Amino acid sequence: MLPKPVRMLLAPVLAAIAVLVTAPSVRACDIPAAVQTIDPPGYYDDASGYAEAVKPMRNFVSRLNTAAGKGDWSCALTLLDSWAQSDALMGHISGYQGYYERSWAGTDFAMVILHMPRGFRDENRARFAAIDPWLERIAIATRDAEAINHLHNNLVYWAGLNLIAIGTVTGNSSLFDSGLLRIREGIRDIEPDGALAREVKRGNRALHYHTFALIPLVFAAELARSRNIDLYRENDGAIGRLANLVIEAVDDPQSFTTITPIKQDLFPWTFRDELCWVEPYYARFRDSRLPALIAPRRPFDEWRLGGNVTAFWGAPLP
Structure with missing residues (x-):
């Protein structure tokens, strides 16, 4: 056992370490379980059912955006990497609202990445090996979603932003151009x-x-x-x-x-x-x-x- 004078000197240090270990900050990047399928009822069809169904995905988005807002890019990247590895949100959608939700979420993910400092993105390029293809799958699903395309309204414009944002992040000109067609439809409208x-x-x-x-x-x-x-x-x-x-x-x-x-x-x-x-x-x-x-x-x-x-x-x- 350490001598009592030494223990007394070390006590404040040990207490500080204990606080750091148990502080909320070390748990700030807890990763919500991946939502495999986003398929809520329509917002105007069942408002309470809709709110309950989108809660897990919105919780993830909130954590991601909070990390971005704090400049905690390591946490933001970890969150995106985790969901990309799980191919989140890419399950079958039986209704129509899920197509809108996935499009909006993919836009958010891309916007967070666009806000990341260029140096940070370059240093972590290897981790985007899973994230970029996942974002492209979200964008392709949005591009091909007849539940959106037949509407020719604001949701088509939002799909256009999804494609442009993800196309910008991944350098995919085909996605960018598909988004541009939808945005130009909105401008013509x-x-x-x-x-x-x-x-x-x-x-x-x-x-x-x-x-x-x-x-x-x-x-x-x-x-x-x-x-x-x-x-x-x-x-x-x-x-x-x-x-x-x-x-x-x-x-x-x-x-x-x-x-x-x-x-x-x-x-x-x-x-x-x-x-x-x-x-x-x-x-x-x-x-x-x-x-x-x-x-x-x-x-x-x-x-x-x-x-x-x-x-x-x-x-x-x-």
Whole structure:
């Protein structure tokens, strides 16, 4: 046994070690069990059943995005590697909602990787040997999903962002180009007044879906710039027209009556985190109307886009 004076000197050190060993930080990268199949009921068909079914996948996404937000790239990579090794989310889908969920999740995974410092990605290139093919399988399943493709609405645009983001991460030009076709469909859908005819048909949710449709178009436009493609210019600046429609509606919801006379019902998140597109849009165009819209809402957090959008895309406000 050590002499008592030595034990007394070592006691604080041993206590500190004990705290470190049991601290939550060492458990911060606990990896949720892989979800093999994401196949919830439709959101509008069974809201409570939907919420329960997507919980395990959303829990994983939350841990991944939290790690990214903290800059804990080692944990983020470990989470992705684990699910890639299990070929997560690639099981059979019997309904339709699962195709949307898998597409959104794959977009999030790719966005997290795009936020990783280039040096970290280069140092860990070997670990992407499992992750990249898994992401490509998710993207191919999204590309080929008739449950999405026949809709020709905002979900097709989200599928386009999925393909562009994953194509960018993996260097797969075929996936990128398939995504570009879907995003350009969305850009062509924007009418001279900024409206989207298919989203107008959503009745009292039309404004919500205009906002939701704008998200993938803006983020795809940002990613496309890496290939010297300026989607903001296409269809006579159509993305800007849709953005203007939404900005005006945020400032004055009555302005949307020029698009439809139906009273609009918004989800609590419609004019909150689903306005996340304003971060890259303001950084790009410095629209003077946006700081007043952005400031009280920061930080914007969107689970489909890597979490804290403000941290990765935001620009200083005046």
